Amino acid sequence: MATAEKETVIYAKINEEVIQSLERPTWRYWLLIGSLLGVIGLGALAYFYQVMVGMGVANINHPVGWGVYIVNFVFWVGIAHSGTLISAILYLFRVRWRTAIYRAAEAMTVFAVMTAGLFPLIHLGRVWVMYWLLPYPNTRHLWPNFKSPLVWDVVAVTTYFTVSFLFFYLGLIPDIAAVRDRSTGLRRQIYGALALGWQNRYEQWRHYARAYVALACLATPLVISVHSVVSWDFAMSILPGWHTTIFPPYFVAGAIHSGLAMVITLLVPIRVWLRLQRLVTLEHFENMAKMLIFTGLIMTYSYATEAFTSYYSGNHFETSFSTWRATGTYAPLFWGMVVCNCLAPMLLFWKRVRTSIPWLLAISIAINIGMWLERFVLIVTSTAHDFLPSSWGTYTPSPVEIIITIASFAWFAFLFLLFAKHLPAVAISEMKEQVAE
Amino acid sequence: MTPTRPDNEAAPGPAGECPAPPRTGHWQLCAEFDSAEALHHAVLQVRDAGAREYEVCSPVLTHESLEAHMPRAGSRLHYISAFGGITGVSVGLAMCVLSSLLYGLWTGGKPPVNLVPFVVVGFECTILFAALFTVAGLVYFARLKPLAPPPDYRPGFSNDRYGLYVQCEPARKPAVAELLRAAGATEVIDCDAA
Structure with a gap:
């Protein structure tokens, strides 16, 4: 068979394999969606209770003013980071293996930021006046203090969400057009509107290519800046454990570490469920595992540096x-964090481990747990144990906080499941481009 | 030595064979091809026949190999991105400075207008506006709108087919269609009848 013919056969196969994953979902899918909605509803009820009764139902109080709501915020912003790393930074470096997985990673980014964005609002005492935080001419003649890292954070996370969403959507346009061309009825109309009239024309491709590179270039420094800004929420203070210059790189590395682990955690079941094993292969997982080793080593180095600097x-x-x-009180969480984030990834040095899907899944889940523990240890311990023994205290999340935290995971999973069944989870046009190359 | 004409410029061609079209975007013929090589060959044939307006469709981003033979090349989108970035940094810094002047917070002996902390907001706004302007520019240049594609669009172009749209005088349609078939088209469609 001639090369050109082979190419078109592969193109058709890619279309077929990805689009078949969007076929009518089974009852199991709807059961899962229903269960997740149930958990989200429970979280909404808990939040409603908090709004009605007051912030006292959360255990955040003196001396620990930032509890699991802020822990969750930092955790989810961190999760969002590897999506942009895989989609933008690896794109600029022309890393070919990213193609099959970047769409899922980008979706994860967008949904993780959407989840993270809820927590500052949940943490607010009087959420109905949240618009007071926005910079607009108002009758109170008050403006946000742009010298505050908290305001930087708002600007950074908003920008990150907007740019990540635009990048995600831009990549989707040609693929949604491919789905549109295979759909009928209402689905065709919906996909048609989402595809923005894309026709695969040269006049569209030439501008599209430029826009994609431009967004990748913009997203690369952004991804570094956002978690650096998040780290300044802590590092700009004078509390022991927070006031350190290592925080920005340490936070960025931690974010990528947790994000990569979450990509693996999501991709393992998704590729089986959507029957994408031929597109998302073991090689992709092995490459991500190698990156996890790298980020795991950076994390280990950061923990060691933090302890050494302090000493x-x-x-x-x-x-x-x-x-x-x-x-002290939180030592089990501290050592749990060290085991999950530093020791567990080191198992991936063995090829047998990093090429075993069950092992990879177990290690990635361990890293997810470890990174959540890290955020908890980092945020809670410094406020619980500051300069004065008279102001020391401990913090344990209340049932309301625990329910809202669990609901945030359900919300994230719900969004991701909706995406996986209704939009192409693998980049069709870029897979074809790779074949063409 | 035979004089060569620059790329992106149509050959004069026999009079009346493929004259200037009535308007850009209105096509008379659409040819379908089953490979990028066949499309490439057809583009050269059509260009050498004197066509000034033609357009290709491809399931993949292969514009770079065709760019030299197309009526238009490159994209000025990066200027829009740069303009967006400059607007963003100006808006970000202006927002910080003006709001600090309107509501002066003298904390820790620091003056209300202090550029160092404002750099963060300025940087984020640079990225935000540059990204928004880039996407707005793409929507404008690529004529993206939430509407169905025109009737002459072939769904195969998003799968594994390549297309070539040509503008020509109605009287010359049969001759141009023949040229396209000879160039390797698997199907030639009359867009006016689509």
């Missing part, structure tokens, strides 16, 4: 705080 500073508060973190 070497000669600052009594820093040293006593570091010792307390590793031996």
